[in-house]
Amino acid sequence: MSNALVLQNKRDEAMEKIGKFRETNIMDANNVGKAEKLNEAKRRIVYYFLELAGNNLTVSKDQLKTMNQEQLKEVANFIAEKARKRAFLQACFYIFPVIGWMVFTFRSRMIFTSFWYLYYRKILMNAYGENYFPYNNLMVNDIFQPLIGLD
C-alpha cells in the first residue's frame, strides 16, 4: 500500500495497470519487430552476397561454403567495396526514372543487388558491428528468394 495520504481510486489503479500492460506490449512488439528485421536482413544479405560473388568472382555457393569464417568475412568486405560504386550508379538509375525504368524492366533481378547488399550490410553492422556477416545463414540452405521485379 502506498504511503501517500491520498490514494488512487479503483479506476486510477485499473488505468495505471493497463498503462503498464500497454508499455510492455509496445516494448515486446518493438523487440519482436527488431529481431524479425535482423533475421530478414541476414537472409537477404546472404542472397545478395551469393549473387554478387557469382557475378564478380565467379564462385558458387558450394565453393564459398568450403571457406572458413575469417575468409568469408574478407570476401564479404571485398564485395562491399566493389559494390559501392555500382550501388551509386544504381541509385542514379533510380533517380532518373526513364533510364532507371528501362534497366529495371530488362534486368530487374540484378538491378539493385549492390544497393541492397550495402543496405542490409549497414543494418547488420549497426546491430552486430564488424562480425556482421551471417555465416550460419550461408551454411544452411535458408536462402532468400526475391520476387522478380520487386528487389
Place this chain on the structure above:
Amino acid sequence: MVGLNVRILDYMESIERLHEIIIKFGTKIDGIRNDNYSLPFHHWLPFLAFYLALQAQAKTLEYLNDKHVNCGLAWDEDIGLPSLPSLIADVGSYIRYFNPQGGLHMLLESFCGWSLFEKEEISCCCGSRSFKLRKVALEIMFNHILEVQESSVVVKQFLGVRTDDLNHLEHHYNFKKQSQRIDNLYMIWLCRNEVKNNGSLEIEYLGSEQAEVFNLPGFQNRIMKLII
C-alpha cells in the same frame, strides 16, 4: 456557550497544572494504545493532536518565564484547561522559538489555521474522457479547531486536499466538503473528540467522516511518530 470562569494563574502554578494534565493525557493515550477502548485508534487522533499542543504550551511557558520576568496564564476553570486563545498563542510561540521540524511543525501550526502538511503527486484520470492518467500535484492541508462546549472542549480535526486541478477535486473523492476560506480546498477527513477535565479526564469520540481514498493508517502513523 463560551467559558467565562477564567482565572489568571501564576506561571509556576500554571506549569504545574499543565504537567498534571499532560500526565493524565499520557495515561489516557497509553490506555488507547493498549486497546482499553473499544474504538479504533484513529478515532482519537484529534485528542492526540491536542495533547501535543498542550505539551508545546508547557514548554513555551517554561522557556519564556522565570522568577524575574514572568506572565500569568489565563486558565478556564469551566473546562479545567488553559483558556483556548492562550493555548493557541503559546503554540504559535513554541513554533517561533523552538522551530520544530517536519510533521510536528505542521501539526502545531494547524492549531493557528490551515497549514501545509505535505505535498504529494498522484497519477489520476478523474474527469478525463480518455481515461489517460495525468500527474496531479496535491497540497495536503491540516487544521484543528478548538471549541468550548459547556464544560468541555471539542477538538475538531480537518485534513483537506488543495489543487488547481478541479476535475480531480470534483471526481476523485466520494466524500468531500469544500472549505469556506480557501479556494480549491476540499476536506476529506473530519474527526471530532470531546475532552472533559472535571477532576478526572474523560474523552469522547463524537464522529468522523472520510473519503475512501484517504490513507487513514498512513495518517495515523504520521501522528503516532510525533507522539513517540
